[in-house]
Amino acid sequence: MKLKSLALRKSFNLGATLLMATATILVLLPLGIIFSHILKMGLQSVNLAFFTNIPQPTGVPGGGMANGLAGSAIMILMALLLGLPVGIFGAIYLTEYGKGRLATVIRFSADILAGIPSIITGMVVYTLLVVPMHGFSALAGAFALALIMIPIVLRTTEEQLKLVPVSLREASLALGVPMWRTSLKVTLRSAMTGIVTGVLLAIARVAGETAPLLFTALGNQFWSRKLTEPMAALPLQIFNFAISPYEDWHQLAWAGALVLVVLMFTLSLAARWLGRSRHS
Amino acid sequence: MVNSDKHRNGDALFKGIAQFFALSIIAILLLMTYRMVAESMPSIRAFGVSFISGSNWDAVQGQFAALPYLYGSVVSSLLALLLAAPLSLGCALFITELAPKRLGVAIATLVELLAAIPSVIYGLWGIMVMVPWLQSTVQPFLIEHFGFIPLFSGAPYGVSMLAAVFILMIMIIPIITSITKEVLLAVPQSQKEAALALGATRWEMIRIAVLPYGRSGMLGAVILGLGRAIGETMAVTMVIGNTPQISLSLLAPAYTMPSVIANEFAEASSKLHSAALMEIGLILLVVTLIVNSLARLLLWSVSRKLGGGAK
Numbered sequence: 001m002k003l004k005s006l007a008l009r010k011s012f013n014l015g016a017t018l019l020m021a022t023a024t025i026l027v028l029l030p031l032g033i034i035f036s037h038i039l040k041m042g043l044q045s046v047n048l049a050f051f052t053n054i055p056q057p058t059g060v061p062g063g064g065m066a067n068g069l070a071g072s073a074i075m076i077l078m079a080l081l082l083g084l085p086v087g088i089f090g091a092i093y094l095t096e097y098g099k100g101r102l103a104t105v106i107r108f109s110a111d112i113l114a115g116i117p118s119i120i121t122g123m124v125v126y127t128l129l130v131v132p133m134h135g136f137s138a139l140a141g142a143f144a145l146a147l148i149m150i151p152i153v154l155r156t157t158e159e160q161l162k163l164v165p166v167s168l169r170e171a172s173l174a175l176g177v178p179m180w181r182t183s184l185k186v187t188l189r190s191a192m193t194g195i196v197t198g199v200l201l202a203i204a205r206v207a208g209e210t211a212p213l214l215f216t217a218l219g220n221q222f223w224s225r226k227l228t229e230p231m232a233a234l235p236l237q238i239f240n241f242a243i244s245p246y247e248d249w250h251q252l253a254w255a256g257a258l259v260l261v262v263l264m265f266t267l268s269l270a271a272r273w274l275g276r277s278r279h280s
Numbered sequence: 281m282v283n284s285d286k287h288r289n290g291d292a293l294f295k296g297i298a299q300f301f302a303l304s305i306i307a308i309l310l311l312m313t314y315r316m317v318a319e320s321m322p323s324i325r326a327f328g329v330s331f332i333s334g335s336n337w338d339a340v341q342g343q344f345a346a347l348p349y350l351y352g353s354v355v356s357s358l359l360a361l362l363l364a365a366p367l368s369l370g371c372a373l374f375i376t377e378l379a380p381k382r383l384g385v386a387i388a389t390l391v392e393l394l395a396a397i398p399s400v401i402y403g404l405w406g407i408m409v410m411v412p413w414l415q416s417t418v419q420p421f422l423i424e425h426f427g428f429i430p431l432f433s434g435a436p437y438g439v440s441m442l443a444a445v446f447i448l449m450i451m452i453i454p455i456i457t458s459i460t461k462e463v464l465l466a467v468p469q470s471q472k473e474a475a476l477a478l479g480a481t482r483w484e485m486i487r488i489a490v491l492p493y494g495r496s497g498m499l500g501a502v503i504l505g506l507g508r509a510i511g512e513t514m515a516v517t518m519v520i521g522n523t524p525q526i527s528l529s530l531l532a533p534a535y536t537m538p539s540v541i542a543n544e545f546a547e548a549s550s551k552l553h554s555a556a557l558m559e560i561g562l563i564l565l566v567v568t569l570i571v572n573s574l575a576r577l578l579l580w581s582v583s584r585k586l587g588g589g590a591k
Contacts, residue, residue, distance in 0.1 A: 009481050016483035020378055023370025024387065027457060030450045031394045034405045041408075086301045093298035106302050108576065109309045115504070115572035116312065116565065117511025119538050123545065123561050124312045127319055147308060154305065180294030208398020211513040211538070215546050235400045239514060242404045250408065257401045268396045272389070 035261075042258020045251035050259070055221055055237065058246040065256050067223050071138065071232040075217060076203055078142035078227075079149055083202075086146075087153025088195065092183055094154075095161040107155075114151035121147050122212035130216060138224060138231035141217025145206045152205055156198025160191040197271045204267035208260060210235040234260055313565065320559035322552055331559060337524050337540075339549045344556035348524040350563070352534040356441060356516065357509040359530075360448035365502045367449075368456035375457075376464040377486055388461055395454035403518035406447045411438040411519055418442075419531050430528040439521035442530040447519050448509045456505040463497030463582055464490060500578030507571040511564065513538035537564045 053064035090110075094103050121144050129140040164187050172182040188195070210233075213219070218230040219240065234256055241253035323331065327344060334345030371391070375384040415438030426432040467490050475485040491498075521533020522543060537560050548554035 009484065013481035013483040016486070017378060020370045020374040023367045024374040026367050027371040027453050028387070028390065031390070031454075034397075034402070034450070035394075037405055037409055038401065086304055089298045089301035090305055093295075093302035097295055097298065098302065106305050108573075109306045111576045112569060112572050113305065113309055115507050115511075115568055115575075117513065117538060117568055119511070119513045119541055120312070120316070120561050120565050120568075123319075123541065123558065124315045126545070127315050150305065150308070179291045181290075183294065183298075204396055208396075208400065210398065210400040211542060214542055218546070235398060235514075238404060239400050239518075242400075242407055243518060253404055254408075257404050261397060261401060264396050264398070265393055268393055272392075 038254065038257050038261055041251075041254035042261075044254070046255040046258055050252070050255050054223065054232075055241075055249075055252070058244075058248055061248070063248070063252055065232075065234060065237050065252065065259075067220065067232040068234040068237040068256070069259075071217070071220070071224065072207060072234045074227075075138055075142040075145055075213075075231065075233060076207060078139070079145035079206060080199070080203070082143065083146035083149035084153060084199065087150050087202075088157050088188075090150075090154045091157035091161055092188070094158050096179070096183055096187070107158075110151040110154050113147075114155070117211070118144075118148055118209055119211035119214070122215045125212070126215040133228065135228070136216060136218035136230040138217055138227045138229065141213050141231060141233065144212040144216045145209060148206050148209060148212060149202045152202040153198055156201060157191070157195050160194030160198065161187060163194065164190050193274050197275045200267050200271040200274070204264050204271070207263060207267075208235050210239050313569075316558060316562040316565050320555055320562045323555035323559040326552060327556075331556070332563070335524070335526065339544075339553050342550065342552055344552065346537070346556070346560050346563070348526050349535050349537045349540050349560060351526050352441070352444075352520065353510055353536040353538075353564075356444040356448055356520070356534070356536060357506055359445045360452060360509050361502065361506050363445070363449045364453045364456055364505060368453050368460055368501075368505070369498065371453075371457045372460035372464055373486060373490075375461050377482065377490065388458065391454045391457050391461075395458060399451070399512060399514040400518075402447055402451050403515035406443060406515055406519040407439075410446065411443055414438050414440070414443055414446075422531065431530050434527070434529045434531045436531060437521060437533055439519055439533050440531050441520065441527075441534045443519040443521075444516045444534065444536070445530070447515050448512060451512060451515060452505040452509050455508055456501050459501035459504060459579070460494075460498050463494045463501060463579075466497070466582065467493045494582075496578045497582035500575045500582065503571055503575035503578065507568050507575060510571065511538060511568050513542050517542050537561075 049062045050064040050066075051069065052066050053062055054067045055065065056063035090106070094106060098106065125140050125144040125147070129143055130136055133140070168190060169182055169187055172186045173179065177186075213233050213236050217233055217236070219236040220230045220232040222232075224231040238253045238256040238260065241249040241256070244250070323344060327334075331345055332350060333347060335347040336343045336345050337348070338344075371387070375388050379387065415436050419436035419438070419440070419442070422432040423434070423436060471489040471493060472485055475489040476482075480488065516536055517539040520536060520539060522535050522539055523533040524535045524540070525532065527534065541557050541561055541564075545554065545557050548557060
């Protein structure tokens with residue numbers, strides 16, 4: 001093989017290095033612009049009323065997204081109740097019992113499920129819950145969010161359970177502790193921080209979901225009294241206000257975006273911090 | 281022996297519960313697919329193949345054909361991918377091979393945080409900031425200087441295919457970058473050192489040791505980005521202009537499959553209308569199932585090669 005001259009090779013190297021650095025700048029630049037915009041516009045419009053009031057008609061000052069914040073919290077909580085058992089027990093099955101083809105199929109299904117566009121999850125839940133119950137409801141919204149959460153919780157929990165040393169399980173079994181108690185009290189407990197990390201990430205993911213709520217929770221201008229009624233959610237309100245023609249509603253949408261982004265970053269950073277402290 | 285029998289019962293029960301929940305994952309996937317097929321049957325029966333070849337979408341006349349939506353989805357996703365893939369690859373290489381460790385970790389953390397920003401917030405920024413900028417600055421410039429190319433002809437609406445391409449590009453870059461980074465980190469150190477020891481420059485080391493090793497994984501990351509772009513709903517709906525037309529010009533408004541579902545499904549005027557939207561959802565589901573399966577298989581093959589568990 002004939003080598004090119006050293007000078008040529010070095011200039012190729014320099015060119016490639018510059019290209020990679022440029023790519024990195026081009027990746028970070030738009031994201032920096034977006035974030036600074038949210039910060040600037042959001043800080044201008046966020047105030048106490050945002051957290052305590054419900055949306056007001058355009059022109060009336062003092063509108064907020066209190067019902068959206070509460071609605072999001074309620075639906076995420078219900079989604080956790082529905083989704084966590086499936087995700088965590090599914091992960092226990094995969095790590096403790098799952099060998100062979102069935103486990104591979106389950107893992108693959110979970111990965112595929114995680115890739116299904118969330119608007120389709122919304123459509124399916126519409127046919128499963130909204131049509132039979134004759135109306136949009138918080139319950140349907142929570143169910144859709146749970147479906148999105150399950151594969152995330154399953155895969156992160158499985159990763160964490162796999163990290164628990166086999167010797168720990170064997171020690172417990174050798175002491176005569178049955179398998180199920182070992183799983184719950186030894187394996188699951190030693191992986192607890194990791195599982196909490198996964199749950200935080202799952203919450204961060206569904207807290208911003210808008211598409212699956214369009215045909216399930218629908219949104220609500222007012223407070224919802226029952227779980228079988230349409231319910232407001234923060235991302236839905238941001239969407240509706242953003243596409244409205246009114247300047248004061250746009251302000252509210254920016255405030256909502258800032259609150260959502262801060263929530264998201266807090267959850268992600270907490271998850272990262274928990275994940276790191278475990279490994280060091 | 282009573283005690284051990286109890287153990288066995290407890291264990292069997294526990295295993296049963298765990299297995300039930302694990303199997304329910306498969307059940308959910310099958311149920312979702314079945315519901316989509318069942319609900320779109322009226323539309324499949326009424327329109328057959330013409331559903332994906334025609335372009336007449338008229339809720340009043342009860343005529344539904346989805347070609348403009350398919351076209352919008354395919355074109356916006358592919359163009360976004362075309363722009364995002366090289367940038368993501370370059371950024372991932374910068375993080376893993378060039379940057380000092382601290383800087384690399386900092387950039388990677390930033391990128392991962394950005395992957396967590398919800399779609400609706402990108403949409404908000406898109407509609408408030410990017411679209412007015414495109415309308416006032418970018419599109420007039422393109423029309424003035426490149427207007428003779430059909431791609432850049434027409435009037436500056438702001439909301440357009442171009443806006444959707446840009447917003448999708450920004451949204452899928454963090455995903456592709458962070459998965460590519462994981463793939464590149466898995467390249468054995470010994471391979472890189474061997475290349476450097478032979479006198480390769482840093483770029484030659486990347487070309488002969490890193491890229492061939494990570495090829496299938498990187499392809500998996502890019503395809504995963506495609507799957508994400510095709511299913512992306514809120515941000516695209518907010519900036520693409522929602523006009524069902526097939527136009528060569530990137531400056532013209534367009535429409536995508538998820539967008540038409542988001543806009544029309546809750547207020548579908550007839551059984552056939554909602555069935556037609558379901559069929560669009562079904563097409564979307566099938567496409568994402570294929571794309572994601574392909575991506576997962578590629579990524580799994582990487583982690584298997586390294587002897588680790590499935591990723």
